[in-house]
Amino acid sequence: MQIDTQPSLVDDARAPVAPFVRLERVDKAFTSKGARLKAVDNVTLDILPGEFVSIVGPSGCGKSTLMMMVSGLISASAGRIEIRGNDITAPFTDVGIIFQRDALLEWRTILDNVMLQIDVRGLSRRDYEPKARALLKQVGLAGFEDFHPWELSGGMRQRVSMCRALVHDPALLLMDEPFGALDALTREQMNLDLQHIWLQQRKTVLFITHSIWEAIFLADRVIVMSPRPGRIATEIRIDLPRPRKLAIRETAIFGDYTAQVRQQFQAFGLLVEH
């Protein structure tokens, strides 16, 4: 196994790096049927450039809301969100987003779904089409460029949406339960694929998931959120060498990380054992 030789930005306390994303006392409240409902409560979090941060938490804990606020697509009720030192008050566009639903456009071919990113931004198709084709090839979809989304399986569709999120080479990747709708086997493959791509490109990633093992397997840092209103309950630094193999899940140290997250969940009264 190849050991990650690059000094981790997270660990190097002597050279403080300006955070890429900074959340400061961020709240989000919704009004529903006259009642004010707090979804996110006082979240403060820094994400460093090139860092892979997973957020894991129970359903409805506001982790998706948190991601949407980072993207600037919804606004915070209180607090500040900065990216590269700039306040986020409008959608942040140097980003690739992957949702649980692949959100492919059924009327566009696979290639054109990836190229949507280029078309909407008004970039040159000529410049980016080779890149789109290369990405599709990299995720095993060479030969499917002219197919339509309904001709592909769920895993293949989600790979297309991954290419769409990467084709314009964004600085930030936001992923909201991207593999949540896939079967276990496809999901593991997608985890490996994502790790592979991340090791090549080292983008800053905010990855939202329900899955404890997935959060640990991929991340430099796992943030555990409490049930609603979502607060940061605990933060676990994952010191595992990369590239990580699936078998790493069977190691004692991986088991320790899993136990930490599980115990935190059980402290919330979740995962009740009878």
Place this chain on the structure above:
Amino acid sequence: MSLDITNQPDASEPAPVTAREAPPAVYAIAAMIVLLLVWEGFVRFGKVSPLLLPAPSGIFAAIVEHFTLLLRMSVVTASEFLLGFGLAIVVGLPLGALIVFARPIRLAVYPLLVAFQTIPKAAVAPIFVVWLGAGMTSKVLIAFAISFFPIVIDTVIGLRSAQPETIYLVRSMGASALKVFWFVRFPAALPAIFGGLKVASTLAVVGAIVGEFVSADRGLGYLVLVANGELNTRLVFACVVMLTVLGTAFYGLIEVLEKLVVRQHVSARHQEGLGNDH
């Protein structure tokens, strides 16, 4: 990277057709021929008065005999419902968009629209004629009034059908409201809009005929009344055949257009993904 793609769709290979199965159209044509033969036999051997029910052969003879007249009347009626339908599109699509995107208009117009729709248009057709005269305008407007509602409603449904994730995604690419509309909302709305157009197309024909029934001096609806007054049942049926042909051609034209514009949607609805994992 190892990826397992076991389910490669193969577009080069057409769906297997069993050798003994006839093309679909054959069934419909055969059924129609049988129906016409039964009808012909029933009239001939049952000694049915041609005043009550002419035989298909008699109707065909009437069509041949009055072909120029029928053609002239068809042009009139077709112009009426095409103009009415065109007007319904011109008014219905933007109105549907306004209802979706402009809240004040939605709140003000939607109840009115529903109330308007519950008025039986045939009952107010005479008023249109009083206002606009017995000429073509009143027929066009009746065809419009009867056909624009489904276009509005289906435009509204269609423009609301895009998934929120898709819209968020496109906005994260820096898209303005106009670009969201162009790249997502409008193409997503097309299948519903075409559904509305198809319903509206048949209603527009009804509207034109209703208008001609109230007061007219030309058109297939007018000819039906005249022929009926002369007890020329064969000509009445000939008119009905012409109307059916017109209506079918009109509907077919919209379907062809739909296939050209929203081919992908239609196939998406009929075809399941090959997914082993969803």
